[in-house]
Amino acid sequence: MATMSKYRITTLGCRVNHAEAREFHSLLTKRGLIQAAKGESADLEVIHTCSVTNTAAAKSRNALRRALRRQAKDCQNSQDHHATSPTHHCVQPSILVTGCFTTTNTEEAIRLAGDPNRVITHDSQDGSTMALRFARQLDDWLGRQRPQTSIRKPITSSSHRRVLPLKVVEPSSPASHIRAELKIQDGCNAHCTFCIIPKIRSTLRSKTIADTVLEATKLVDLGHKEIVLTGIFIGAYGHETAIRKKQANPGAEPLADLVDAVASIKGLQRLRISSMEPGDISQILLDAMIANAPVVVPHLHLPLQSGSDAILRKMNRQYCRDQYIQMIDQVNEALTIEKLRPAISTDIICGFPGETEADFQATLDVVNYAKFMHLHVFRYSPRSGTAAARWSDQHLRPEILKQRARTLMDLEEHPTHGLSINYRRHLLNRTMRVILEQPDKQDPQFMTGRCDHYALVHVPTSQRRGTLIDVEITEVTSSRTLGKAIKPCVDLPILNLN
Numbered sequence: 001m002a003t004m005s006k007y008r009i010t011t012l013g014c015r016v017n018h019a020e021a022r023e024f025h026s027l028l029t030k031r032g033l034i035q036a037a038k039g040e041s042a043d044l045e046v047i048h049t050c051s052v053t054n055t056a057a058a059k060s061r062n063a064l065r066r067a068l069r070r071q072a073k074d075c076q077n078s079q080d081h082h083a084t085s086p087t088h089h090c091v092q093p094s095i096l097v098t099g100c101f102t103t104t105n106t107e108e109a110i111r112l113a114g115d116p117n118r119v120i121t122h123d124s125q126d127g128s129t130m131a132l133r134f135a136r137q138l139d140d141w142l143g144r145q146r147p148q149t150s151i152r153k154p155i156t157s158s159s160h161r162r163v164l165p166l167k168v169v170e171p172s173s174p175a176s177h178i179r180a181e182l183k184i185q186d187g188c189n190a191h192c193t194f195c196i197i198p199k200i201r202s203t204l205r206s207k208t209i210a211d212t213v214l215e216a217t218k219l220v221d222l223g224h225k226e227i228v229l230t231g232i233f234i235g236a237y238g239h240e241t242a243i244r245k246k247q248a249n250p251g252a253e254p255l256a257d258l259v260d261a262v263a264s265i266k267g268l269q270r271l272r273i274s275s276m277e278p279g280d281i282s283q284i285l286l287d288a289m290i291a292n293a294p295v296v297v298p299h300l301h302l303p304l305q306s307g308s309d310a311i312l313r314k315m316n317r318q319y320c321r322d323q324y325i326q327m328i329d330q331v332n333e334a335l336t337i338e339k340l341r342p343a344i345s346t347d348i349i350c351g352f353p354g355e356t357e358a359d360f361q362a363t364l365d366v367v368n369y370a371k372f373m374h375l376h377v378f379r380y381s382p383r384s385g386t387a388a389a390r391w392s393d394q395h396l397r398p399e400i401l402k403q404r405a406r407t408l409m410d411l412e413e414h415p416t417h418g419l420s421i422n423y424r425r426h427l428l429n430r431t432m433r434v435i436l437e438q439p440d441k442q443d444p445q446f447m448t449g450r451c452d453h454y455a456l457v458h459v460p461t462s463q464r465r466g467t468l469i470d471v472e473i474t475e476v477t478s479s480r481t482l483g484k485a486i487k488p489c490v491d492l493p494i495l496n497l498n
């Protein structure tokens with residue numbers, strides 16, 4: 001039986017990983033472990049890895065190696081400290097490596113971690129979830145009796161389809177962040193040709209509306225002000241497949257029901273929907289967003305990836321360029337209020353195998369048309385195990401990738417007429433709702449926080465973190481959006497945020 005009192009979790013990757021890390025925190029604190037402070041030794045290090053790109057996999061390896069080095073050093077220090085005590089032995093601390101990198105590179109993860117028990121993948125022979133296997137391993141190490149677990153029956157969604165359930169995560173500790181990610185969906189079987197995710201998380205699961213409301217209510221009670229609904233493919237919420245033409249009743253209807261239910265939670269100040277596949281935007285969902293404004297904010301992340309039909313087909317995306325443009329029009333029409341456009345951000349992969357100058361120009365055209373507030377630009381890199389990685393004869397030279405990525409980033413970042421400054425300029429002289437998040441690093445008289453339209457606003461105020469205030473936007477520069485506080489929007493107690 002091991003003695004463990006302190007733990008540290010290092011999380012890489014997407015919002016879904018961060019939501020899963022919260023589940024690990026909950027499992028650990030329920031077993032009496034305490035989170036180690038920065039710089040403090042931890043008896044258990046958890047590395048929740050990512051492998052979506054080669055860079056993410058390299059970062060995961062590094063994080064694991066760093067944790068191993070930290071533990072070896074702590075062990076050495078402990079032995080030095082007890083050098084005069086011949087009976088002292090350093091109790092070997094533990095590591096748990098979880099997530100996508102362990103699933104794609106299982107053997108390597110075991111070799112690095114030094115023990116198969118330290119490695120937990122997404123998939124398993126018995127169909128159990130990663131969290132369940134995480135808990136089992138902890139209980140083995142702690143010498144705890146394993147609780148009896150039953151396999152939950154499939155749930156019936158609002159539209160009567162059988163959907164595998166996603167377990168509710170009990171938040172266990174007071175909020176230290178304003179924003180909490182809440183995972184409502186897992187899994188993707190869409191098989192975009194550049195993406196490894198369907199090989200890692202192929203089983204689709206959704207959290208019931210009742211369970212989501214239960215979890216969200218606890219998060220709000222613990223002091224979180226904003227919830228982000230997150231998942232691998234949240235447009236498939238309540239569906240058995242992410243392939244739209246195979247869905248019994250395609251559309252975002254179950255997600256719209258969920259948004260209605262969560263937005264009504266008392267005390268929740270803001271609800272965001274994280275990245276959605278473009279084909280999943282429906283009028284029903286947009287209506288739910290409007291009906292629940294201002295709690296549900298007019299901000300959507302809609303990955304374009306490419307503006308060329310030829311490349312979209314090769315990527316196996318489930319939409320074409322015209323459909324994407326129509327969807328942007330629909331979102332703008334529904335969510336523009338008093339000339340205030342919704343915030344739309346996107347992902348773009350440049351230099352996909354075979355991408356010509358004309359294909360790239362088609363992407364630039366859509367970017368200019370859509371007037372995104374923010375672009376995430378990725379240079380294509382082959383991910384082993386994907387279809388596109390095999391098309392090596394069509395891979396572009398690195399200097400072309402670099403130059404196309406630069407062109408896109410210049411479009412966004414140009415200091416006088418880039419997408420970012422143009423979008424933020426249209427907020428000038430408008431009153432925006434801002435949740436204060438932290439003191440401004442450059443000037444302690446200022447606080448920073450996101451407005452509903454996702455811009456980071458700097459505002460001189462003595463109001464505390466977590467306060468929702470009205471701010472008039474007074475100045476927009478290439479790097480900052482400044483405002484002046486008008487008044488707190490609501491007078492709610494501020495919980496556990498200092």
Ligand code: SF4
Nearest residue numbers: 188190191192195197
């Ligand atoms: S939709 Fe495509 S890019 Fe997104 S997780 Fe599924 S396969 Fe990957």
